[in-house]
Amino acid sequence: MINLNDIMETVTMISQENLDIRTITMGISLLDCADSDIEKSCEKVYEKITKKAGNLVKVGEEIEREYGIPIINKRVSVTPISMLVAVSGGDPVKYAKTLQRAAEATGVNFIGGYSALVHKGFSAGDEELIKSIPEALAVTENVCSSVNIGSTKSGINMDAVRILGEVVKETALKTADKDCIGAAKLVVFCNAPEDNPFMAGAFHGVGEPDCVINVGVSGPGVVAAALKKCKGDLGEVAEVIKRTAFKITRMGQLVGTQASKRLGVPFGIVDLSLAPTPAVGDSVARILEEMGLDVCGTHGTTAALALLNDAVKKGGVMASSSVGGLSGAFIPVSEDAGMIAAARSGDLKIEKLEAMTAVCSVGLDMIVIPGDTPAEVISAIIADEAAIGMVNSKTTAVRVIPAIGKREGEELNFGGLLGEGPVMPVNLKSSPKKFIDRGGRIPAPLQSLKN
Amino acid sequence: MKKTVITVIGKDNFGIIAKTSAICAECNVNIVDITQSVLGDMFVMVMLADISAANCSFGEFSDKMRAFGKKESLDVRVMHEDIFNSMHRI
Numbered sequence: 001m002i003n004l005n006d007i008m009e010t011v012t013m014i015s016q017e018n019l020d021i022r023t024i025t026m027g028i029s030l031l032d033c034a035d036s037d038i039e040k041s042c043e044k045v046y047e048k049i050t051k052k053a054g055n056l057v058k059v060g061e062e063i064e065r066e067y068g069i070p071i072i073n074k075r076v077s078v079t080p081i082s083m084l085v086a087v088s089g090g091d092p093v094k095y096a097k098t099l100q101r102a103a104e105a106t107g108v109n110f111i112g113g114y115s116a117l118v119h120k121g122f123s124a125g126d127e128e129l130i131k132s133i134p135e136a137l138a139v140t141e142n143v144c145s146s147v148n149i150g151s152t153k154s155g156i157n158m159d160a161v162r163i164l165g166e167v168v169k170e171t172a173l174k175t176a177d178k179d180c181i182g183a184a185k186l187v188v189f190c191n192a193p194e195d196n197p198f199m200a201g202a203f204h205g206v207g208e209p210d211c212v213i214n215v216g217v218s219g220p221g222v223v224a225a226a227l228k229k230c231k232g233d234l235g236e237v238a239e240v241i242k243r244t245a246f247k248i249t250r251m252g253q254l255v256g257t258q259a260s261k262r263l264g265v266p267f268g269i270v271d272l273s274l275a276p277t278p279a280v281g282d283s284v285a286r287i288l289e290e291m292g293l294d295v296c297g298t299h300g301t302t303a304a305l306a307l308l309n310d311a312v313k314k315g316g317v318m319a320s321s322s323v324g325g326l327s328g329a330f331i332p333v334s335e336d337a338g339m340i341a342a343a344r345s346g347d348l349k350i351e352k353l354e355a356m357t358a359v360c361s362v363g364l365d366m367i368v369i370p371g372d373t374p375a376e377v378i379s380a381i382i383a384d385e386a387a388i389g390m391v392n393s394k395t396t397a398v399r400v401i402p403a404i405g406k407r408e409g410e411e412l413n414f415g416g417l418l419g420e421g422p423v424m425p426v427n428l429k430s431s432p433k434k435f436i437d438r439g440g441r442i443p444a445p446l447q448s449l450k451n
Numbered sequence: 452m453k454k455t456v457i458t459v460i461g462k463d464n465f466g467i468i469a470k471t472s473a474i475c476a477e478c479n480v481n482i483v484d485i486t487q488s489v490l491g492d493m494f495v496m497v498m499l500a501d502i503s504a505a506n507c508s509f510g511e512f513s514d515k516m517r518a519f520g521k522k523e524s525l526d527v528r529v530m531h532e533d534i535f536n537s538m539h540r541i
Contacts, residue, residue: 002456002532004486006539007497011458011528065510068530247538254537 014069018221018282019248021255022275023073024060025197027204027212027268028052030079030113038090042098045084049076049102049111052211052265057107059262063255071255072218072417076106077202078113086125096136096143103142112202114145117192120154120441130160133167137182138174144200150190150386152393156442158383164188165379165436169402172371176404179412183401184334184366188382190389190396195269196325201362201397212268213260214325217252217316218275219244221282223308227290237291238311245272245315253320271325272316273361274308276336278419284308284329285338285348296338297348305329306359326395328361334401334414334421335366344422350381358388363396368412368421371404373428378402380432383442391445453503454483454532457516461525463494470523471498474515479506494525499532 013019033044150156175182187201194205197214260267285296342348389396413420484499513529520527
């Protein structure tokens with residue numbers, strides 16, 4: 001018989017430590033839906049998504065019941081829509097509305113892929129799509145958007161960075177009556193992965209198969225609970241995290257293979273991630289504090305996070321046949337109870353978060369900034385973050401939410417998994433405007449010449 | 452043999468095992484092994500059951516058990532054994 005302690009450990013992880021599968025994301029290629037008539041193209045997109053993902057939610061719930069593991073989100077990611085716009089022309093927002101319709105028909109809670117990849121420059125459809133993002137995110141609820149503006153191989157497209165500063169701000173403005181939620185659904189990437197199952201940055205890369213299942217695991221609460229019992233040095237701390245990450249990832253692998261079998265769709269990857277939620281006991285910040293920091297954001301936070309991130313990968317990589325996506329610890333401020341508390345108390349600042357992004361997955365995520373932050377400052381924040389990603393050959397991203405009409409000390413509340421957060425101070429004393437206005441491209445670093 | 456693990460945790464009371472077993476019998480689910488203890492006034496039971504001859508789907512059986520748990524204020528979970536095998540064995 002299975003060991004009794006193992007059974008109780010798993011049950012405790014699920015019932016008390018918030019262990020769950022964060023998302024099953026079905027990637028769907030829309031390349032075969034492209035048509036020179038935008039109406040026909042939209043119809044084909046709707047047909048394909050509803051056909052492929054029609055059973056996704058049902059199968060997800062079936063697995064949930066059989067294995068007793070909560071699967072929080074069922075989602076869809078699609079080919080970057082800019083490629084369809086390139087063929088069809090017309091108003092890209094029509095595609096956003098089509099995606100929204102498909103999300104409602106399939107019951108998924110987010111569709112990602114209202115995206116463009118412009119790391120080396122704009123091609124047909126890219127600029128139109130980027131400029132339509134504020135409108136698209138204002139008229140839809142479940143559509144997510146992302147733009148890749150840089151990569152280690154190609155450098156940083158600073159023209160795109162300049163435009164996106166304005167786009168982020170306008171997106172917030174257009175949804176100002178809904179706590180600026182539009183900006184929470186827009187991510188600006190450097191080195192965006194093609195198989196990421198997490199929103200808002202998920203899209204289905206062109207190198208991917210026609211349809212694929214990717215899984216994102218979670219479980220910061222489980223790691224924090226395991227560390228509570230660990231009194232040893234940091235070597236032991238790393239061991240405990242590795243062992244826990246292994247178990248969490250095995251569960252993701254099991255769910256992924258089951259979903260892929262039942263849906264008749266190939267299994268892609270498990271994203272080895274520690275994704276927090278605003279729920280108490282589901283926080284990455286609390287793991288760092290469990291390691292011995294008074295509060296997340298104090299000196300030592302970057303080192304603790306580096307240890308955590310590395311141990312999660314080492315533990316997870318053996319547990320899965322195929323690892324991909326973002327894979328690492330996430331630090332979205334408004335989605336993490338510990339981070340929210342540290343930001344409120346002023347212990348966690350944007351500058352520290354930027355340093356933290358050099359050693360963990362993704363980047364400046366779900367950070368509320370003052371509503372009067374000029375577009376060029378947002379562009380500069382994006383450029384800084386992209387530079388970290390480009391030079392370190394890792395994914396970095398920016399998802400900041402300008403809180404229109406609000407200042408430091410006030411808060412935004414998005415509700416649900418997106419959480420809530422205080423407006424964090426941004427350096428507005430000096431301006432990067434001249435630098436941003438230069439435009440052009442920051443050349444790829446020497447690291448890109450690996451051949 | 453398709454096996455499932457049923458865990459029942461909660462405040463001790465009369466007839467928890469009897470009621471749990473009754474649902475198993477009703478659904479043609481065969482109990483293979485059972486471990487139970489009472490710590491303080493906390494009742495903990497782990498049951499291994501074979502569901503290959505069940506007269507309802509896994510989901511329905513799990514729903515019945517969960518409804519029973521809700522009624523009796525117990526934490527009742529029905530989980531496929533694969534989850535434990537994959538998490539705790541290499």
